[in-house]
Amino acid sequence: MSDVFSYEVFAARILFGPGRLAEAGQELARLCCGRALILTTASQKPAGEHLRDALGPLAVGLFAGAVMHTPVEVTQAALGVVASTRADCVIAYGGGSTIGLGKAIALRTKLPQIVVPTTYAGSEVTPILGETQAGLKIMKRDPQILPETVIYDPELTVRLPVAVSMASGLNAMAHALEGLYAQDRNPVSTLQALAGVEALHGALPAILANPANRAARSAALYGAWLCGTVLGTVGMSLHHKLCHTLGGSFGLQHAETHAVILPQALAYNEDGARAALAPLAKLFGPRLGAGLFDFTAHLGVPLSLRALGLAESDLDRATRIATQNPYWNPVPVEVASVRRLLQAAWLGRRPD
Numbered sequence: 536m537s538d539v540f541s542y543e544v545f546a547a548r549i550l551f552g553p554g555r556l557a558e559a560g561q562e563l564a565r566l567c568c569g570r571a572l573i574l575t576t577a578s579q580k581p582a583g584e585h586l587r588d589a590l591g592p593l594a595v596g597l598f599a600g601a602v603m604h605t606p607v608e609v610t611q612a613a614l615g616v617v618a619s620t621r622a623d624c625v626i627a628y629g630g631g632s633t634i635g636l637g638k639a640i641a642l643r644t645k646l647p648q649i650v651v652p653t654t655y656a657g658s659e660v661t662p663i664l665g666e667t668q669a670g671l672k673i674m675k676r677d678p679q680i681l682p683e684t685v686i687y688d689p690e691l692t693v694r695l696p697v698a699v700s701m702a703s704g705l706n707a708m709a710h711a712l713e714g715l716y717a718q719d720r721n722p723v724s725t726l727q728a729l730a731g732v733e734a735l736h737g738a739l740p741a742i743l744a745n746p747a748n749r750a751a752r753s754a755a756l757y758g759a760w761l762c763g764t765v766l767g768t769v770g771m772s773l774h775h776k777l778c779h780t781l782g783g784s785f786g787l788q789h790a791e792t793h794a795v796i797l798p799q800a801l802a803y804n805e806d807g808a809r810a811a812l813a814p815l816a817k818l819f820g821p822r823l824g825a826g827l828f829d830f831t832a833h834l835g836v837p838l839s840l841r842a843l844g845l846a847e848s849d850l851d852r853a854t855r856i857a858t859q860n861p862y863w864n865p866v867p868v869e870v871a872s873v874r875r876l877l878q879a880a881w882l883g884r885r886p887d
């Protein structure tokens with residue numbers, strides 16, 4: 536433990552447990568809201584309609600156009616619906632894409648947000664928004680972005696496809712792993728990171744074996760909460776910079792990109808952050824990058840950027856963007872080394 540640290544809490548009200556979505560109406564009353572606009576992706580529209588029907592007159596509309604990486608054009612379209620429905624709050628019901636849209640609306644309108652996360656992305660507990668405009672993902676941090684209330688209902692994750700569940704769980708783990716060596720980490724963020732990784736390390740293989748395993752679904756969502764909290768509290772490093780670059784500028788799938796980059800980025804950093812990462816040896820063995828690679832391979836997620844559709848000819852441009860304004864990293868961010876990292880990730884090579 537470091538004996539010099541700063542600790543700041545970004546507090547959202549958390550409701551956790553099976554069936555708790557039924558309390559959404561009470562939460563609206565708590566926030567003094569009575570005209571909720573529900574947000575979903577296109578594929579989760581039926582779930583949004585179900586919630587709208589359950590809320591009755593408390594819901595004034597449904598915008599089912601959320602997409603990945605929060606493009607500003609989609610936010611503009613949703614703001615039109617906010618205005619035409621005279622909504623006094625948003626309920627983001629879905630994964631990180633839907634949550635990002637709710638945050639983008641809240642940032643511009645100051646409307647309160649209730650979030651019902653249905654993946655493990657962890658965005659619901661962060662004051663961070665990554666918006667895409669003109670092919671670049673711009674990260675914003677503002678207290679207004681942090682949702683007021685989060686309803687974690689593991690029942691809503693039981694039908695999350697296994698492939699999405701695995702990649703999304705690794706996305707959550709990535710927040711905690713980078714949080715362990717963050718410059719501004721504190722003893723509480725470290726406890727949360729270790730507990731979050733441990734919960735997901737146990738839950739993901741159990742979900743893979745039986746996607747309807749309620750206890751494992753609950754543990755995974757609990758882990759996602761902890762890992763997301765770490766993301767919202769401390770700074771991220773090379774791994775997140777690479778994923779923001781590959782998602783924002785090359786359109787790669789968010790969670791799958793995290794899954795591919797994670798073993799490579801952790802291998803890059805593990806010698807420079809040996810003490811901070813040491814507690815993970817009991818989960819992943821003595822070489823963290825290699826151990827993570829084996830874990831992700833076991834979960835059946837894609838292992839290479841090539842499999843995600845990135846062209847090899849894009850690696851130079853990705854290296855350039857990722858190294859231009861690098862996030863702080865425990866190991867120096869050098870162009871040649873990052874290029875080698877991306878080559879290994881493109882091929883899906885197991886780190887040594």
Ligand code: NAD
Pocket residue numbers: 576577578579602603604605629630631632633635653654655656657658659661663664665691692693694695696699703706766789790
């Ligand atoms: P997503 O929200 O796009 O969801 C993936 C797909 O799964 C979507 O088609 C969605 O409709 C579907 N889905 C979600 N939950 C489901 C369920 N329970 N059952 C069936 N289908 C379901 O993907 P994601 O990985 O959760 O989020 C990615 C986005 O989140 C990116 O834009 C990323 O930048 C953002 N993000 C932001 C933060 C932050 O703190 N700002 C953190 C993590 C991720």
